[in-house]
Every structure is written in structure tokens, then in C-alpha cells.
Amino acid sequence: MRSKKKIGFYLTLAFILQLVLTPFQALGATGYTATITRVERESVLTVGVGSTVEVTHTLYGKSETYEPSLREIALVLDVSGSMADSMGGKTKLAALKDTAKQLVEEYKGEKVRISLIQYSNSADNPTKFYDMKINSDVTELKNKISSMSANGATNIGDGMRRGYYQLLNSGNENANKYMIVMTDGVPQGFTLNSITDTLDNYKINDGNTGVTQSSGYDTYTRKNTKENFYRFKGSNNITILGETTGETQREYSAAYAKKIGNMIVQNGKIQPFFIGFSSNTNFGYLNEIAKSSKAELVGNSRYYYDAKSATELENAFKKIQEKMSDKYQFQYVKYEEMIPKDVEITSVKINGIEYINDPSVFDFKSQGGGNERKFTIQLKAAMEKNPETGKYDFVCEPFTISYKFSKPGEYVFDKASLDYKDPFSPPDFQNSNNGMKHAPVDKMTITVTGEITLKPLYLKKGTSDTLTAGVNLKNYELTWSILEGSDIILLEKQNASTAKVTGIEVGRAKVKVKDEKSGLEAETYIYVYNYEGSNLQMIVGQTKNISVDIPADMIMRLEEPLPESSKIKFDESTGEVWAKAVGRETIKVLLGYNEITEEGPVFVTQASLNKTIDVFNVEFKDNAPTGYLYPDKATYRLNFIVSAPDENPSLPAGKLKLTPNFDGLNIGLTPVENERIKEVVIIPKTVSRTVNINGYHFDPSTNTLVSNLSELPAGEYEVIITLGLKPASSLTISAYKGYVNSKKASSNNVFEVLEETIPLGTDANGKIEIPIKNSPIIK
Numbered sequence: 188m189r190s191k192k193k194i195g196f197y198l199t200l201a202f203i204l205q206l207v208l209t210p211f212q213a214l215g216a217t218g219y220t221a222t223i224t225r226v227e228r229e230s231v232l233t234v235g236v237g238s239t240v241e242v243t244h245t246l247y248g249k250s251e252t253y254e255p256s257l258r259e260i261a262l263v264l265d266v267s268g269s270m271a272d273s274m275g276g277k278t279k280l281a282a283l284k285d286t287a288k289q290l291v292e293e294y295k296g297e298k299v300r301i302s303l304i305q306y307s308n309s310a311d312n313p314t315k316f317y318d319m320k321i322n323s324d325v326t327e328l329k330n331k332i333s334s335m336s337a338n339g340a341t342n343i344g345d346g347m348r349r350g351y352y353q354l355l356n357s358g359n360e361n362a363n364k365y366m367i368v369m370t371d372g373v374p375q376g377f378t379l380n381s382i383t384d385t386l387d388n389y390k391i392n393d394g395n396t397g398v399t400q401s402s403g404y405d406t407y408t409r410k411n412t413k414e415n416f417y418r419f420k421g422s423n424n425i426t427i428l429g430e431t432t433g434e435t436q437r438e439y440s441a442a443y444a445k446k447i448g449n450m451i452v453q454n455g456k457i458q459p460f461f462i463g464f465s466s467n468t469n470f471g472y473l474n475e476i477a478k479s480s481k482a483e484l485v486g487n488s489r490y491y492y493d494a495k496s497a498t499e500l501e502n503a504f505k506k507i508q509e510k511m512s513d514k515y516q517f518q519y520v521k522y523e524e525m526i527p528k529d530v531e532i533t534s535v536k537i538n539g540i541e542y543i544n545d546p547s548v549f550d551f552k553s554q555g556g557g558n559e560r561k562f563t564i565q566l567k568a569a570m571e572k573n574p575e576t577g578k579y580d581f582v583c584e585p586f587t588i589s590y591k592f593s594k595p596g597e598y599v600f601d602k603a604s605l606d607y608k609d610p611f612s613p614p615d616f617q618n619s620n621n622g623m624k625h626a627p628v629d630k631m632t633i634t635v636t637g638e639i640t641l642k643p644l645y646l647k648k649g650t651s652d653t654l655t656a657g658v659n660l661k662n663y664e665l666t667w668s669i670l671e672g673s674d675i676i677l678l679e680k681q682n683a684s685t686a687k688v689t690g691i692e693v694g695r696a697k698v699k700v701k702d703e704k705s706g707l708e709a710e711t712y713i714y715v716y717n718y719e720g721s722n723l724q725m726i727v728g729q730t731k732n733i734s735v736d737i738p739a740d741m742i743m744r745l746e747e748p749l750p751e752s753s754k755i756k757f758d759e760s761t762g763e764v765w766a767k768a769v770g771r772e773t774i775k776v777l778l779g780y781n782e783i784t785e786e787g788p789v790f791v792t793q794a795s796l797n798k799t800i801d802v803f804n805v806e807f808k809d810n811a812p813t814g815y816l817y818p819d820k821a822t823y824r825l826n827f828i829v830s831a832p833d834e835n836p837s838l839p840a841g842k843l844k845l846t847p848n849f850d851g852l853n854i855g856l857t858p859v860e861n862e863r864i865k866e867v868v869i870i871p872k873t874v875s876r877t878v879n880i881n882g883y884h885f886d887p888s889t890n891t892l893v894s895n896l897s898e899l900p901a902g903e904y905e906v907i908i909t910l911g912l913k914p915a916s917s918l919t920i921s922a923y924k925g926y927v928n929s930k931k932a933s934s935n936n937v938f939e940v941l942e943e944t945i946p947l948g949t950d951a952n953g954k955i956e957i958p959i960k961n962s963p964i965i966k
Contacts, residue, residue, distance in 0.1 A: 221515065221570045221609035223248045223581065223626040226522070230631055235707045236638035236659055239533055239591045242631065244522070246605070248581025251570060255298040256515050257362040259316060261350035262287065263304045265370040265464075266400065270337035272371075275497050279371050279464060280337045282497035286504050287332045293508060294319040300362075302353045303331050306346030307339030308376060308402055308419055309427060311395040313349045316357055339400045340417070340429045342376030343368065343476065344444035345390075347459075351450060352393035354457050361610070365511045366451070367504075369462040373434045373472050377443035381424040384411060389443055390425060391450065397422030406431075434469065441472040448480030456516070460507045461491035464500050483510070484540060514571035515579065515610035521565055522586075524603035524628070526551070528558035529594045535564060536587040559602075562588070570610060595637040595659055603628035636660060639702055641711035644688055645741075645779075645793035648717035651689040656700045656709065658684050663702040672696025676713050690715035695738040714738050714793075716778055722799040724839055725766040733798055735762045737778060742790065746775040754802050766802040771832040773799045803838050804830040820865060821910045826872075831901040840881070843894040843906065856918070862911030867894045874902035 227245045234240045264287065270280040291301065300316040314331055317324035347368060354364040378390040386409070390396065398421040407418035407428060416439075419427040430437050451457050461477040463470040470491060477490035485492055492503035526532065532551045534543045542548040549564040568583035592598070605626040612622040640657035656665060667686045669678050675696040677689040688698075693715050701708035719734035735743055744759045754770040757763075762776075777795050781788040808826040825845075829838045863885040869878040881895040892908065 219251065219253055219611050221248065221251060221517065221579075221581070221611065223520070223568065223583075223605060223607055223624070225626055226603070226605050226628040228629050228631055230629055232631070232633045234592060234633060234635055235705065236592055236595045236635050237640075238638075239589050240633070241536075241587050241589050243585050243587045244628075245585040246520075246566070246568065246581070246583040246626070248568075248570075248583075250573070250576070250578045250580045252577070253515065253570070253579050255572070256513050257359055258297075258299045258511060258513065259354055259357050259359060259362045259364050260299065260301045260511065261304055261313075261353045261364075261366040262290075262301055263306065263310070263346040263350040263366060263368045264335070265307070265341060265343070265346070265372070266305045266335050266337055266339070267307045267341040267372065267375075268338050269341075269372050274466065277497065278337070280335065282500055283369065283464065284332050284335060285497070286501050288329050289501070290504050290508065291319070291325060291328050291332070295322075295325050296320060298513075300357070300359075301328060302350075302357075303328060304346055304349045304353065305335055305400075306342055306349070307337075307400045308404075308429075309342055309378065309396040309398040309400075309421070310346040310349040311397070311399060313353055316353070336400070339402075340376040340427075341370060341372050341374055342378065342427060342429070342440070343370055343374045343473075344440065344447050345376065345378045345396065345427070347444060347447040347451070347476075347480075348378070348391065349393075351447060351454070351457065355454065356393065360456075361516075363511070363514060363516060364457045366457055366459045367462070367507060368459060368477075369464055370473060371464045372468055373437050373470075374440035374444055374476070375437055376427055376429045377440045379426045379428065382407070382426050382428075386428070386439060387442070389446055391446065395422070396425045396427060398425070398427050404429075435471075437472055441475060444472075444476045445479040448476055452479075452481045458510075460510065462494055462500065462503050462507075463491050464494045466495040484538065512571050513579075514569040514582070517568040517570075517607055517610055518612055519565075519606070519608040519623075520568045520583070521563065521606050522603070522628075523606070524562045524600065525559045526562050526590075527598045527600070529592065529596075530598060531591040531593070532562055533589045533591050535589070538584050568607070590633070592633070592635040595635045598633045598635065600631040600633070636705045636707065637663075639663075639665075639700060639707050639709040641698070641700060641709040643712050643714065643780075645714045645716065646688065646690045647794065648690045648693055648715050648736075651687055653681065654678075654686045654688050654698065654711075654713070656684045656686075658702075660702060660705060660707070662704060664704055666701050666703060668699050668701075670697040670699050670710065672713070675715055688713055693717050693736045693738055695740065712740075714741055714780075716741060716794065718776075718778070718794075718796055720796060722801070723764060724801045724803065724835075725764070727766050727769060727802060727804040730763055730765050733762045733764060733776065735776065735778070735796075741778060741780055741793075744777050744779075744790065746777055746795070749774070755800055764800060766800075769802050769804050769830045769832060771799065771801050771834045773797060801832050801835045803832070805838070806830070819914070820912055823908060825906045825908075826903065827906075828903045829899045829901050836901050838899040838901070840898045841896055843896055845892040845894075845908065846890055856912045856914055859911035859913050864892055864894075865909040865911045866907075867909075868907045869896065870905045870907070872903040872905055874900050874904075876900065878904070 224247050227247060228242050232240060264283060266280065270283065271278050274282060294301070297319050299319040301319065302314055302316045304310050304313040317328040319325055350366045350368070354366065378396055379386065380388050380390050398419040402419050404417045404419045407416045408414070409416070415431045417429040417431060421427060428439065430439060451459055459480045459482050461473060461482055463473050470493070473491050474489060482490045484490055492506065494500040494503045534541050535549050549562065551560060551562045564586065566583060566586065568581065570579040571582045573580045605628055607624050607626065608622055609624065637658070637660035641654070644652060644654050646652045665684060667678055667680050669676065672694055675690070675692050675694040677691060678698060679687040681687050696713040697710060698713055699708055699710045716737045718736065723731055723733065725731055737743055743762060745757060749755070749757060754766070754768045754772045756765045756767060757774060775795055775797050777792045779790055779792040782791050806828045808828065831838055864883050867880050867883045869880060871878055878899060879897040881897060883892070883894040885892055
């Protein structure tokens, strides 16, 4: 009997010792648990239809007491040649050694294991995991760090590859796994199993390359692109290439590192951190690599710690050390919810980062063709040690869902579930529902009250139109107001949902309608334009505006483009017409705006007007004018031809304007003030009809002789104008004849100076000219 008791005692003692010596994470029956108690969110909300509302979901759990967790750290450090450069009185490598050894010292005595991975040309021969509870391991790791030397390229991808497999194959599946990747430069180096045309036969499995920090290299030229690379030849056809290009052209090396980063993400159990240690390096590639590895967001769009000095490097390590906390990761946390019909999920925010239709973060799709759709998101949660209480608190970042509602009504969200497996579930539970736990999710009711919409309104100045609000509400009370442009429009409420708008000036106004009961409101713009409907009559070479006035954001265009043979040119940006040739053109002008669609901008017409443009021409003949000079008058004749469109064969009534110049009459002949124009006569030369002169006068402000003409049918005409002169008492016949003879002798000199030659006929003494400058204009 005694012997049996002894055997029982020994067996009990052996079992207790086994429990004590067995690694904590491997135990499924420790009695430790981790509980998520609930998912909390808003219970009642009221929003407007068409709006988007953000709802934050917060997970809560119980605090528990556990023994410390195991943490494993892969310390991936850059020992390339540039690490020998000086920074602040010491080399960058010396600063890194000091900081890394300080990190080791901080973890001395704790349940932490660290592996050192040095990388330059490659990352061959990483160290074992050193146990920080064993003093000799702490000392040996520090010595390894102290012995690091700087040389070679910057194959950051190979360093990440070795760090990844060190953590993956550590034998402690449930340990908290971290990777710290530090570099002082841009990537230069990527590891290939063998060289292929595409240069993407990456080495992504574990193992050495056969390339060391001091290995020699030659040059490899890619056949199809003629690119040159440094080439390191390793064992078993393994080749490491490095770009010979500048720091902004390292796409191949960066792509290899991002490939390893994707492996880290797919593993899901390694939390990476990245440090850029330099005061003058562009870490754009490092940021891409860190982002592809799903590193945490450190700054504004920055996923790495930026250390520009030894002090900042030390601070970066301290911040990362705070993140590598003593915690137990939940194996599985999944939130699912059936989303009611007519509700869209537009985005999800986690850690301040917004994800839009990102299947790597959440899934939102139809289930079985029903009206509801399932939303699913995987979450990360942990029991993290609180240094103040010594307990492990539940930690999970809240997530925010953005819901968009297309129809009014009451939406009840009561089909949500949170399923999870705590950190202590045995490994054989991970791929089954056994051991799955559940947490309740708050019910949520969202009342969508409807919507108010307003469409833009376009109206002509001086006219009124009705602005109608699209209202999707049961009970409402609308008020209208002008936000901008009170001098552009008048606004008067008509009935429950309409307002009368009157355009008073050309421009753009902004109007708001608000429901005083729900607080919903809508805004729109009112565009007031103006135009004149009269047709145009023009002379060849003349420019006129079609008199269209539109506000900003409106567009004027022709319904059909004008052919090259057109009698006119039209500028759609200004509304100006330029007359090219005699004839008639009819154009249709459209007023509207461009509506942006998926296929591109589409012009929408709001108003149109037709314009008929008749182009005439008046051409003065080269042999005109002619005339005579007498002591009491001067007469001259102008010959001109009128051309008109067939559809409108007569030039409209207008004015003939002439500008005389008497400066050269220096013999005592001066104009008679009240008889500057003694007589005006127009004689049709090819038209059998009388042309009326409807008065004439002299405009002293412009020194212009103005004759009012009746309409002129197409044809040739001669106009005879008699100007009144008076001689001075000192003028003699001999002086007059001498002047005539002198003008005859000097020929056209006066008029050449005036850039116009006007022959004035002959008298008894032959051909003469008088100093009268005229500028014929027909309007």
C-alpha cells in the first residue's frame, strides 16, 4: 500500500513539473481565458435619405491576470557601405550599435527572444534567437552587434526574407512576432533563384544565397532593355543583382522587397516596423515597402520612423519598443452583419485610415440573391499588459462603417455577430467552429427621414420660372432663401414645394431650401442670361456681337459648325461675328452647360436663338473722287458700288461720312461756316430709281460731313458734294491762278503725305488737285 502511494506521489509531482516546464503558449488547458463582452454602437439615429452616416463600433473585453507572453523579435539591420558615413561625430553604424545594444539591455530578464539579421549584399547567416532571460545569450547578442562592419550594397528585400523565416520557423507559433527593419538608404539589390528575361524569379524561400558582405561582383547587361546591373554570383545559380542607376531608379530592388512585404501580410502574425536613418536620403521607396508590408501609419502618409540623427534613431527604437508590448493575440476575430436593402457601405475606417471597396480589409456582397447583403471584416485584438496594474487589458482598435441610404424608412440593424477565438484555444481548434466564442452586438435603428433636392434653373433676364424642390418627406415645412446673388434674381415662395424665380440681371445666384422640421436642406444655382433676337446687317470686314450675355459656367455654341465657304466667321467664346463675303447666313446659337457623365461631358441646351446675318459691301472706285475748285466753292464726285445678298438686294438706309481737310488752302480761301455743305446729290448709274438724300450736316466735333441716305439697291452710284468757300478780300485772280498752276505742277504731293491720292479733274489750265481729304464710310 505504501509503495502505491509513493508511485502516485511521484506521478503527481512529475505532472506538476511538466506543467511548469511546458511553454505557456502550447497549453490549451491552462484555465486562462480572454473574453470579448460586447460590441457597442449608436442605438438610434436619424438621417436624411441620400446622406452618409459614420457609425463607430467599439469592442469591449474583460481584464485578466496572466503570466508574461513570449515575444520574438527579428532585428533586421543595414550594414551596407554607407553605414560607415559620419553623422553627428560618429559613424551611422556606431550609432546603430549603441541603440541596438540598448534595446537588448532593455529586454534583459524578460520573456523575449531576439534574432539578429545583418544585410548588405545579402542577409546570409542570421543568428539564432537569443533568450533575454539567459545572461550569456544577452552578452553574446551584444557582442554580435558590436562586431558588425559596414560594406556592400543595400539588399533590404533579402534582409526581410531572412527575418520573415526566422520568425516563421522559430518553433513558437503563438509568440508575438515583430520585425524591425532599419536602413540608411534606398534599396539596391534583389535576390533571384536564377536570371530570367523578366528578372522576377525571386528567391522567396529560406536559406543562404552564398553571397557575403565582401563578395566580388561583375556586370550583367539585360538583353532586351540593355540595362546594366552589378551581379553577385551565389551558390546553386542564385544571383543577386543591383541597379547601377541613381537613387530614384531602384524599381527592381524595391519590387523584391515589396514581394517579401506581401508575404509578411499574408502570414498575418508578424508586425513589422521600419526605420529610415539618414539626414539626406529620400525614403520614398522605403515608404512603399513599409506600406506594402502593412506597417502602421507613423506620420502623414508615412509608414516608417524618420530618424535624422543618432538621438532620433534612439527615440524611434523606444517608440517601437512601446508598440512591441507584452500581449496575447486573439487567434480570430470576425464581425459579420446582414445589411438591409437600399443601404450601401461606402467605406471602413480603422486606425484613422479609410478603406474604400478594399477586399483585403472588408467584404460586402449579396448573399443568395436576397435583398440583404452580408458585410464581413476581420479584426485584430489582443490582451495587452497594463504596466500600471499588471493586468492584461483587452485592446482592439474601433472600426467605423459609413452607411449610405437611398430611400427613406426605418432600418433595423439586428443581424450582427462577433465570433472570436481567444489566444488560449488549442491549435486544433483554429480551423473549425469548436472553441468559437461569440459577443453580442448592440441593436441599431436608423430612421431615414427622406430628402430634398433642387435642380439648377436657367432663365432669360426679365422672365420668370418656377423652381420646384424634390421632397421625399411625409411632413415638411420649406423656407427659401438667396445665399448669393440677391441682385441677380427675385425669389418668391409659391406653395409647399415651389418658388417663383425672376431674372433681373445677368449672372449666377445661389438658392437654398430648408425643411424646418427635419433640418434637411438643399442648394442650387440659378443662371440668368440674356440675348436680343434681332438679325444682323453688316459690311464686309465688319465685326459685330450677336448680343448674347451669359453668366459663368454657361456655354454658347453653334448647333452646327460653319463650313469654310460660309459668308461669316463666328467666335463661340465671345459671340462675335466677322463678315467675310457678301451674302446671307442663318445660324442657330445654343445656350447651355456641360453635364459630366461617365462617358464624358455632354452639352445640355437651355435656350436657342436663330440669327439671320446679311452681309453687304460698298466699294469705292479707284478713279473717284473728282471735282473742281472755284473761288466760292469746291465740288467733288465719289463713285462707288453697292453689293447685297440676293435675299435682301438693298443696302439699308445709312450715312455717308466724309472728312474734308482745308489745311492746304493757303491762298485766302476758307470754308463758309453755315455752308460747309451747299448741296449733296446721288445719281444712280446702273439703277433706274431715285435715291433720296434725307438731310445732311457738318459735325464740327469730328470735322465730318454727314449725309443721310435712303436705302440703296445693289448697283453703281455717283455722289456729288458741293462745299462752300469764301475768298479773302486780298485774294486776286492772279493769286488764284498761280495757286492752281502750283497745284498742277506739284501734282499729288499733298495727298501722298496724307496717304491718299485724289484727282480733282481739269479746268482751262489742265489737271488740278485741291487739299480735301475724305474718308468715305457707309453705315
